[in-house]
Amino acid sequence: MAAISESVKEMKGFKLHLIKTGKYKTNTFIWKMKAPLTFEDVTIRALLPYVLQSNTKTFPSKALLSSYLDDLYGATLYVDLAKKGEYHIISFVLEVANEKFLADSVPLTRKAVELLADILTNPNVNGNSFDRETVDNEKRTMKQRIRSIYDDKIKYANFRLIEEMCKDEPYALHVYGKIDEVDAITPEQLYEYYKKCFAEDEMDLYIVGDIDEEETELLVDEFFAFPERLPRKAEATRSINREVQEIKEVQEIHQGKLNLGFRTNILYGEPDYFPLQVLNGIYGGFSHSKLFTNVREKNSLAYYVASRLESHKGLMIVMSGIDSKNYGKTVDIIKEQMEAVKKGDFSVEELEQTKAVIKNQLMETLDSPRGTVEILYHNVISDKNITFDEWLQQVDATTRDDIMRAAAKIQLDTIYFLTGTEEGKNEKNQV
Amino acid sequence: MKKIKFEPLHEELYYEKLSNGLSVYVLPKDGFHKTYATFTTKYGSIDNHFTPIGSAGFIRVPDGIAHFLEHKLFEKEDGDVFQKFSRQGASANAFTSFTRTAYLFSSTSHVEKNLETLLDFVQEPYFTDQTVEKEKGIIAQEIRMYDDNPDWRLYFGMIKNLYEKHPVRIDIAGTVESISAITKDMLYTCYNTFYHPSNMVLFIVGPVEPEKIFALVKTNQAKKSFAEPPEIKRKFPSEKPEAYKTKDTVAMNVQTPKCLVGIKALPGDDSGKEMLKRELAVNVLLDMLFGKSSKNYENLYNDGLVDDTFFYDFTQEQGFGFAMIGGDTKNPDELERRIKDILFSAREQKPFSDTELKRAIRKKTGFFLRALNSPEYIANQFTRYVLNDMNLFDVVPVLGTIRMEDIEKIGGELLRGEKMSTFQIVPANMGQKW
Numbered sequence: 001m002a003a004i005s006e007s008v009k010e011m012k013g014f015k016l017h018l019i020k021t022g023k024y025k026t027n028t029f030i031w032k033m034k035a036p037l038t039f040e041d042v043t044i045r046a047l048l049p050y051v052l053q054s055n056t057k058t059f060p061s062k063a064l065l066s067s068y069l070d071d072l073y074g075a076t077l078y079v080d081l082a083k084k085g086e087y088h089i090i091s092f093v094l095e096v097a098n099e100k101f102l103a104d105s106v107p108l109t110r111k112a113v114e115l116l117a118d119i120l121t122n123p124n125v126n127g128n129s130f131d132r133e134t135v136d137n138e139k140r141t142m143k144q145r146i147r148s149i150y151d152d153k154i155k156y157a158n159f160r161l162i163e164e165m166c167k168d169e170p171y172a173l174h175v176y177g178k179i180d181e182v183d184a185i186t187p188e189q190l191y192e193y194y195k196k197c198f199a200e201d202e203m204d205l206y207i208v209g210d211i212d213e214e215e216t217e218l219l220v221d222e223f224f225a226f227p228e229r230l231p232r233k234a235e236a237t238r239s240i241n242r243e244v245q246e247i248k249e250v251q252e253i254h255q256g257k258l259n260l261g262f263r264t265n266i267l268y269g270e271p272d273y274f275p276l277q278v279l280n281g282i283y284g285g286f287s288h289s290k291l292f293t294n295v296r297e298k299n300s301l302a303y304y305v306a307s308r309l310e311s312h313k314g315l316m317i318v319m320s321g322i323d324s325k326n327y328g329k330t331v332d333i334i335k336e337q338m339e340a341v342k343k344g345d346f347s348v349e350e351l352e353q354t355k356a357v358i359k360n361q362l363m364e365t366l367d368s369p370r371g372t373v374e375i376l377y378h379n380v381i382s383d384k385n386i387t388f389d390e391w392l393q394q395v396d397a398t399t400r401d402d403i404m405r406a407a408a409k410i411q412l413d414t415i416y417f418l419t420g421t422e423e424g425k426n427e428k429n430q431v
Numbered sequence: 432m433k434k435i436k437f438e439p440l441h442e443e444l445y446y447e448k449l450s451n452g453l454s455v456y457v458l459p460k461d462g463f464h465k466t467y468a469t470f471t472t473k474y475g476s477i478d479n480h481f482t483p484i485g486s487a488g489f490i491r492v493p494d495g496i497a498h499f500l501e502h503k504l505f506e507k508e509d510g511d512v513f514q515k516f517s518r519q520g521a522s523a524n525a526f527t528s529f530t531r532t533a534y535l536f537s538s539t540s541h542v543e544k545n546l547e548t549l550l551d552f553v554q555e556p557y558f559t560d561q562t563v564e565k566e567k568g569i570i571a572q573e574i575r576m577y578d579d580n581p582d583w584r585l586y587f588g589m590i591k592n593l594y595e596k597h598p599v600r601i602d603i604a605g606t607v608e609s610i611s612a613i614t615k616d617m618l619y620t621c622y623n624t625f626y627h628p629s630n631m632v633l634f635i636v637g638p639v640e641p642e643k644i645f646a647l648v649k650t651n652q653a654k655k656s657f658a659e660p661p662e663i664k665r666k667f668p669s670e671k672p673e674a675y676k677t678k679d680t681v682a683m684n685v686q687t688p689k690c691l692v693g694i695k696a697l698p699g700d701d702s703g704k705e706m707l708k709r710e711l712a713v714n715v716l717l718d719m720l721f722g723k724s725s726k727n728y729e730n731l732y733n734d735g736l737v738d739d740t741f742f743y744d745f746t747q748e749q750g751f752g753f754a755m756i757g758g759d760t761k762n763p764d765e766l767e768r769r770i771k772d773i774l775f776s777a778r779e780q781k782p783f784s785d786t787e788l789k790r791a792i793r794k795k796t797g798f799f800l801r802a803l804n805s806p807e808y809i810a811n812q813f814t815r816y817v818l819n820d821m822n823l824f825d826v827v828p829v830l831g832t833i834r835m836e837d838i839e840k841i842g843g844e845l846l847r848g849e850k851m852s853t854f855q856i857v858p859a860n861m862g863q864k865w
Contacts, residue, residue: 062723152581
């Protein structure tokens with residue numbers, strides 16, 4: 001039996017994905033919009049979903065919209081921005097209780113679809129402009145959101161590595177956009193951009209829960225209709241060959257944040273992609289991996305050290321927090337362990353346990369509505385059609401040779417170190 | 432094995448207390464792939480003053496030792512338990528809170544083997560001088576990581592402001608200095624005192640057959656011998672109901688200031704449903720005052736004083752409790768004043784309508800249903816409730832009993848200036864741009 005049952009329907013201007021399952025107490029609606037990530041649009045695109053989720057013509061204030069959500073048995077609505085390869089993806093996530101677990105039976109599914117349509121297609125617009133006050137509030141919050149990246153040093157180091165590593169590529173951009181472009185956005189421009197998105201973006205609606213497929217399709221069709229479009233494709237930018245760059249930045253912090261960026265030169269859906277997944281697991285993805293064992297357990301250099309893949313961009317990122325004085329030693333170990341993987345220096349046991357853990361992780365992802373959708377959406381981003389079961393089989397079939405072939409393509413690109421001063425000296429002592 | 436049905440939720444819980452005192456709960460979840468199991472001891476960072484097993488006198492142990500012990504249980508003579516779990520396709524982890532230490536795994540295959548591994552690694556300690564020393568460097572980096580995290584500093588800064596003596600004010604991981612004093616003998620003393628099965632709860636949730644799980648656990652436990660259950664005596668300093676400090680500010684390398692207003696909420700002696708009702712009532716009160724649908728939140732947002740980091744939260748355990756409200760703000764003093772105004776006027780003016788109360792209760796009900804999608808939430812919260820003699824599945828029925836009088840009563844008790852405190856984080860070097 002397939003692990004996920006997904007049925008996909010072509011609707012008016014978007015695709016509907018129905019994932020029927022009885023295991024949740026809620027029904028989840030995820031609306032995704034995909035467009036190329038660009039220097040010109042990144043900031044305005046980041047602002048749009050936050051303005052749309054603030055209020056609508058029907059519920060013209062945050063408080064009114066939130067009250068309505070609360071009345072629908074604490075329905076939750078949030079938006080999310082993601083960067084997947086060369087694409088900038090907006091998600092609206094609405095989750096409502098399944099009425100069968102409630103004392104009074106309210107038609108929550110219908111109300112949820114209606115509300116989602118209200119948010120997406122009935123925004124608080126006057127003439128050719130979004131409501132000015134709403135836009136001003138969201139611009140202020142967005143600047144705040146961008147500033148806060150600086151305050152979380154782990155996130156900041158990760159962002160800075162990517163920024164340096166992918167300089168001149170759109171991927172260097174932060175999903176939240178650029179702070180110095182926020183002020184200039186007008187409510188009129190935003191409305192223009194809104195119309196463009198709903199005319200041109202690739203759009204997908206996922207519904208996960210205990211639903212009747214035919215009824216739900218009719219219901220969705222009743223509320224959503226957009227013009228047909230051909231999704232815009234982004235050019236993949238490939239790796240540039242260059243010397244490894246080493247970047248150091250000093251801040252008043254207690255712990256150095258060490259991030260290394262590798263170019264894998266392998267994208268999701270390519271033949272070496274599944275071997276790359278296993279490789280990442282052997283190298284740094286888990287608590288049995290080489291990085292954890294050698295950097296943390298054998299040398300006590302770090303509390304966290306891990307590697308992860310940016311599947312649609314072809315990157316592998318290692319991140320760790322260390323004492324600044326241990327920079328050289330830690331970098332050496334991280335490099336040595338990559339060399340070990342490249343040479344095929346890993347045991348059958350390491351290979352087998354990594355496969356077991358990856359398969360487990362994939363299966364576990366299917367136990368949340370959000371996780372299920374993220375897995376399925378890989379195929380939309382990459383325009384491939386890899387089933388979940390194929391994914392499991394390919395991981396299982398991976399051999400040492402496959403891994404070494406994938407490893408041969410991996411190049412270290414950038415080492416970024418956010419280094420501390422002595423014990424954060426400038427800081428006022430806490431009493 | 433006892434079966435308890437929660438009809439409207441379509442859930443069934445199986446329970447048994449084994450002869451060695453271990454409480455075992457199994458909640459079958461059809462349709463799920465993963466099984467999630469937690470093995471929890473009622474022993475956390477606050478338990479630093481107690482009579483060790485076999486001894487009459489009280490001892491005081493170094494700050495951070497419960498968390499240190501948690502790390503060290505993963506290391507065995509034949510290697511690291513993480514390795515074993517991953518061979519069996521599981522991911523394992525653990526956490527230490529103020530009052531609990533929990534060990535856990537999740538896996539979609541080999542569930543029985545993994546469950547044995549969980550029971551065995553927690554019940555077979557192996558500490559040596561060498562492995563204890565080695566861990567100090569790792570935990571020092573964990574502490575440094577938190578030192579750089581402004582939200583963590585804000586949260587703990589607030590607890591230290593509210594509590595003068597109670598060990599809840601101690602950082603869970605301790606300090607680099609305090610952990611340097613930890614020895615293997617101290618770890619054994621803490622272990623032997625607090626890891627007796629009678630002080631522990633095992634919770635398993637997933638696509639499992641309860642009969643099989645109980646049989647496995649019983650066979651496993653029958654192979655091990657345990658001392659008579661120790662009577663654990665813990666000592667806590669008495670704490671006055673007023674906040675220890677009214678205000679504190681720390682400068683850090685951040686761009687945006689942060690401000691929290693905290694309320695000290697020493698619990699009464701109640702437990703069970705009374706305690707649950709109190710907890711839910713405070714949550715409902717905070718929701719009505721500061722929830723996204725409240726006029727207060729809308730005003731704070733429109734005035735540019737809060738953004739999407741704004742939060743409110745209530746924590747209570749036996750012996751301590753606190754509420755917190757705040758987040759990032761451009762003007763921490765103004766936000767402090769506004770939050771306090773809202774709290775004081777709620778106490779004086781009885782500002783809520785029945786519609787608002789009904790809405791807040793509905794919202795909580797929905798939150799609870801959503802949370803039941805998560806095996807992690809069920810296992811962790813159920814265990815927390817059990818250790819306080821409460822029942823997670825009472826949440827919806829008890830919510831239904833909350834009346835305006837309950838809200839007004841709890842508001843009258845808590846929303847008092849002398850129980851409040853403020854903690855702020857401000858940028859150390861304003862003007863730095865990136």
